Each structure stands twice: as C-alpha cells, then as structure tokens.
Amino acid sequence: MDRAPSVILGLCSYTHDSSAALLVDGELIGFVEEERLSQQKHTKDYPHRAVDWLLGEAGLTASAVDAVAYNFQPARYLAESPAALRLALSATTRNRALPRARGFAKVALRTQLRTRMLGRLFPAARVSPVLHHRAHQMAAFAASG
Numbered sequence: 001m002d003r004a005p006s007v008i009l010g011l012c013s014y015t016h017d018s019s020a021a022l023l024v025d026g027e028l029i030g031f032v033e034e035e036r037l038s039q040q041k042h043t044k045d046y047p048h049r050a051v052d053w054l055l056g057e058a059g060l061t062a063s064a065v066d067a068v069a070y071n072f073q074p075a076r077y078l079a080e081s082p083a084a085l086r087l088a089l090s091a092t093t094r095n096r097a098l099p100r101a102r103g104f105a106k107v108a109l110r111t112q113l114r115t116r117m118l119g120r121l122f123p124a125a126r127v128s129p130v131l132h133h134r135a136h137q138m139a140a141f142a143a144s145g
Contacts, residue, residue, distance in 0.1 A: 007064050009054070009122070012071045012135065013046045014114065020050040022058060029058045065125040068118050072111040073129040 010021040013034075021031040030053075035041050037049035055061060087097035111129065118127045 006066055007058075007060060008067045008069065009051065009065050009125070010069045010071075010135075011047065011051070011118070014044055014110070015071070015132070016042055016044065018043050018045055018047040018050070020047045020054055022054040024058055024060075030054050062122050063124050065122040068122050068125045068127045069135070070111075070115055070118060070127060070129050071132050071135045072107070072114075073131055075108070075129075076131065 006023075006025050008023040010023075012019045018034040019032060020034075022029040032047075032050040032053060034043050034045060034047035034050045037053060038045070051062075055064075082101070087093040087100060115127050115129055119125070
C-alpha cells in the first residue's frame with residue numbers, strides 16, 4: 001500500500017539568519033540559509049527562496065507539507081510580560097519594567113500573526129511553534145553525529 005510521504009518543514013525567520021530545512025519521511029532533503037539565495041547577509045526576512053528551493057529539490061509543493069516547525073512560541077513570550085513587570089518592584093530596575101513587558105507582548109503578538117500566515121502558506125500543514133533556543137540545541141545535536 002502506498003502512502004503519502006511525511007513532509008516536515010523547519011523555519012527560522014524574522015530573526016538573525018533566516019533559514020529553512022526540509023525532511024521527507026525522516027530524511028533530510030536539505031537546509032539552506034536565505035542569505036545564500038538572496039545575497040543579503042544575515043537577512044531576517046521570511047526565507048521564501050530557501051523554502052522554494054527545498055520544495056523544488058524534493059519535487060513538492062507547499063500543499064504537500066504536513067507540518068511546519070516555527071522557531072518561536074507566542075505563548076512563551078506572553079507569559080514573560082507579567083514577570084517583566086516584577087522589575088518595577090526594585091528601584092534599580094523599575095525603568096526597564098514596562099519596556100521589557102511591552103517588548104515581550106509585542107513579540108508574542110507578532111509571532112501569533114506569523115504562525116497564522118504560515119497556516120495560510122501551507123494549508124495542509126499543522127504549524128507548531130517551538131522554543132527558539134531548543135531549536136538551536138536540536139540543530140547542534142543533529143549536526144554533532
């Protein structure tokens with residue numbers, strides 16, 4: 001019995017060195033940083049060229065993607081906003097409390113909007129936000145052999 005391949009796209013975007021990775025049935029098809037294709041060093045842009053290149057290498061379209069792993073979790077940042085406000089309790093950190101809380105809330109909102117956009121770009125996929133630094137750890141582990 002034939003079955004459709006499991007297609008997982010990993011994305012890092014809107015932060016340093018946007019990139020994409022593609023797995024098909026557990027096999028790494030490739031990983032590419034957007035800057036290699038856009039010629040913009042350390043680009044933060046959504047890695048559309050990288051995604052297009054990877055899907056092309058695999059002979060797939062966006063509708064074939066089953067899952068998208070995105071490198072930020074909006075809820076994690078939203079949860080940090082009240083914690084940042086605790087800085088207001090100390091005279092030495094009071095002036096940083098509100099800007100820090102506002103920054104966390106802003107990242108949470110932007111990330112939520114971006115995960116929705118990914119859902120529209122990859123309509124058959126489940127979009128899963130992952131912890132940003134956990135993604136770095138996994139990449140280092142996978143590359144270590």
